[in-house]
Amino acid sequence: MLKIVPDPPLHSGYLEDILVQATEYATCAAAVVQQAMSLGFRSPASVLMLTSLHELETLKALLESAVTHVQMRPKHPICH
Template identity: 65%
Template structure:
């Protein structure tokens, strides 16, 4: 059954981890769109720009995943400087 009324917004600010997860999802969606655009119009004059965008989005996704891993790692007791 579909929800008619959406969930209320969170009253607390999102954590850094939540923000990185959401940014990763946006990057993944944008990457899927760029892949689809290239498949639909492989010989388009804009295909070079779409491929460049795809490459940049893939780099962004990797950076976001790396940041998320760093946030999720437990802090080691002797790692502070």
Template identity: 60%
Template sequence: MLKIVPDPPHSPHSLEDTILQATEYALCAQTVAHQAIMLQPRSPVSVLMMAVTHELETLRMLLESALIQVQVPAAPRPVH
């Protein structure tokens, strides 16, 4: 018998792995933006690149916070 709706793709990565990978991509993007600013510091685009760098730093902090939340074990629930 054929399924009408296929199963969702199985992800071999855990949420923690996904957050770590996203953090690494954000760091790489931030490094590229910083390098672009260093190459053309007087360019009109450098102001936008500084804004991108700031936003990527904020994204990295949020991802690191999410990673900490994932790594902290859930508080044990009281047994009644």
């Protein structure tokens, strides 16, 4: 079934909230991996954990950049 009326654009404040929350989750996940690595666990799995940490830190940087970009956009009121 096709939609006749498109969805309204996301309010930038809502998008900003989502990005901030995603950044917090990435930060927490990276902290968990760092804690696991500090326990001295040495095995082939440690390489995967280091890779996961790198990916989470990269994700966090991308999300922080997106938050900054959203915050810099001019605020437009929602039209009704």
